[in-house]
Amino acid sequence: MTTVAGRAVLDVGRDGGVLTLTMNRPDVLNSLDDELLSALLAAFSAAASDSAVRCVVLTGAGRGFCAGADLSQVSGLGPGSVDGRGVGAALRAHLQEHYRPLISVIRSLDKPVVAAVNGVAAGAGMSLALACDLRVAAESASFLQAFVRIGLVPDAGSTYFLPRLVGMGKAMELAMLGDRISAADALAAGLVNAVVPDAELPSAAGALAARLATGPRSLGLIKRALYASLDSDLPAQLAVEEDLQAQAGDTADFTEGVTAFLSKRPPHFKGR
Numbered sequence: 001m002t003t004v005a006g007r008a009v010l011d012v013g014r015d016g017g018v019l020t021l022t023m024n025r026p027d028v029l030n031s032l033d034d035e036l037l038s039a040l041l042a043a044f045s046a047a048a049s050d051s052a053v054r055c056v057v058l059t060g061a062g063r064g065f066c067a068g069a070d071l072s073q074v075s076g077l078g079p080g081s082v083d084g085r086g087v088g089a090a091l092r093a094h095l096q097e098h099y100r101p102l103i104s105v106i107r108s109l110d111k112p113v114v115a116a117v118n119g120v121a122a123g124a125g126m127s128l129a130l131a132c133d134l135r136v137a138a139e140s141a142s143f144l145q146a147f148v149r150i151g152l153v154p155d156a157g158s159t160y161f162l163p164r165l166v167g168m169g170k171a172m173e174l175a176m177l178g179d180r181i182s183a184a185d186a187l188a189a190g191l192v193n194a195v196v197p198d199a200e201l202p203s204a205a206g207a208l209a210a211r212l213a214t215g216p217r218s219l220g221l222i223k224r225a226l227y228a229s230l231d232s233d234l235p236a237q238l239a240v241e242e243d244l245q246a247q248a249g250d251t252a253d254f255t256e257g258v259t260a261f262l263s264k265r266p267p268h269f270k271g272r
């Protein structure tokens, strides 16, 4: 847990195999300053090496999910004011230092990551939600590619995730217009998996995460297979499936799955 001036900018909670990370800068809609970015990277990295964690939920405190980069921090960058470099160079360095490792660790984590989108997800905050494997949104949540509104390019993976999730035409519309869309419109576009009443978001996301956290080891391999397909042709993808099935076949969970089926009882997966 990272604490700033007596307050944790990231709350970390555990319930069985579910790790819940709550971004906690509600006064600024959980916008991302360096402290929060570092805390997120540390928490996801720790989850990667903790076999007891079998699913991660990412959510926000207060009325926002995440409003993207903390603009009070970015706007402090005057031309040429950072280590003698221009603002552009500073943005590149900042993306490389913070966002690239964070988005990469979420995508490469060998366990499911669920975004519980409790409010507005803007700019890199929307990218963060899109980096997760599944998204459950509250009815009052909204999404915007805020970058264009301040003269930037979508980053933190949005240009990769968006066309793949919603197709190029819709991705271009969202990125170029920067309009704020509702959770219902996000569901219709394929940006989220489910929309639930605001009060039900914690329980709905929690139930989904609990289900995933009792799933087999192959969940992480399924994640790897599907993401590999985004950059593969069919022959390459068939080879990926063969490799991953070879790994899945060697798991205790596969043995348990087949044994349970033949014994006509529910399986008890251990994530191994």
Ligand code: T3D
Pocket (backbone or CB within 6 Å): 027, 028, 029, 031, 067, 068, 069, 070, 071, 072, 074, 090, 091, 092, 094, 095, 120, 122, 123, 124, 125, 144, 146, 147, 149, 150, 152, 155
């Ligand atoms: O190197 C790098 O870091 C580059 C990376 C860039 C990646 C990016 O994410 S660029 C995009 C950055 N984000 C934005 O441009 C979004 C800015 N925020 C907004 O447009 C609006 O706040 C929202 C549409 C998200 C929500 O609007 P609304 O009306 O519900 O809330 P609000 O009143 O605008 O915001 C509430 C408070 O949060 C407010 O502070 P105040 O007036 O109560 O003291 C507002 O200033 C603050 N806030 C919201 N977003 C940010 C923020 N403060 C700092 N940074 C923010 N991104």
